[in-house]
Amino acid sequence: MTRRPPERRAGVVIDLAQLVLRPLSRLLAPPTWIGAENLSVQGAAIACGNHAGPWDAIAYGHLLQAHGIAPRFLAKSSLFAVPVLGALLRSSRQIPVARGSARTADALSAAEAALGRGELIMLFPEGTYTRDPDGWPMRARLGAARLALRSGAPLIPIACAGSREFWRPRAALPRPRRPLTLQVGEPFAVVRAPGESEKQAAERVTAELMARITAMLAGIRGEQPPAAVHDPRGDHHRPEEGRP
Template identity: 35%
Template sequence: MFYWLLKYVVLGPVLKCLFRPDVRGLDHVPASGPVILACNHLSFSDSIFTPLLVKRRVTFVAKAEYFTGKGIKGWLMRQFFVSTGTIPVDRSGGKAARAALDTQLRVLRSGNIAGIYPEGTRSPDGRLYRGKTGVARLALESGAPVVPVALLNTDEIQPTGKLIPKIKRVKVRFGEPLDFSRYASSLGDRFVERAVTDEIMYELMTLSGREYVDVYAASLKTAIVAPTPTRTPVND
């Protein structure tokens, strides 16, 4: 009930009025049955716009820290994620990735829509990065079609680190559903899972028009924040 009020009465109409969504291909999202929305990830606001634009309920998983914030900001964030069906996942342990996939599999087996960011984290510079094969395992295990979703300018609307978004028209593109049922018997084959993931990322690259980089975004972020080793002077 609270989800319906937030999406259709409170937050949804306000955001549509302010950001005047330019959405194309929304009819590619099936009206019923399990569906995977595979989105590029440019901004925190991706998890706000995508569920509000799709007529059906979209469930993402998010790190548990989003649900434990303090003060008014923490409360508002928690209420938003809870009301939009976002599920908290503890990402600190080694089994966190499997836990996230199991959560999304339950969503799909219930005939609903699961949202996933194949890159695994926000892009550090706006480019599209190598997808992790979790999205392929999700597709092969569930048999659900994958609809690629390209968010074109959310990094301009709410850059990383910015709390207040810019009021600017948001642009989103939905691609045609991708059917990977022909690979159902190859679940667990890492070469097939990589091929499926790469096909999804190619569609995202085409839809978004963003440059593709064949490395993991998380690896680049680690390299950026890692301290530069200092050299000890050597006396000749």
């Protein structure tokens, strides 16, 4: 194997953590990876996946690290306040997002800086676990699209099936030996169309991104997604907007 370029190196914390997490992942939730060759992009990129349960960060991180990419997530800031975990997240250069506050822009600035260094960052466009009753991706927020439009970095859609069955949100413990399947789609670049505002472009790009993720998830599950995407803006419980 060739030595990783600096922008793909994970650092000591993740290198040590993977000694435990990678065999644990294979034991508890054996993964199948499809299309992982699409992760071999050079330079800055934005990987985006659906978010169904507590194991997702481990599942996506395992996929990235196994293919030579430092897992660099945008994660909710409350995790950084947890003793020990917060120190590990900071030392491994994860990016905190203060949801529902004026400091959300700080996360986008930190993400732009990481992209400027040629890194690949990973985020969940939905902003929290999906609240679709059948686990399909819900209407996403615009952060990933805005980052792609501003930086020129391509978007890489990833679909993950099985994590909700393995560990349901708010469940105390997982149900071991539930297999996961992750499919990586082709990277695609985005630009603003003539006469299009930044918000209009972000909305269009977000819709395309989530359509690609949903189509891959439908293929993995062998099911038809709902005709109408769940819109979380009508939910009383909205942690992605600071309303837990």
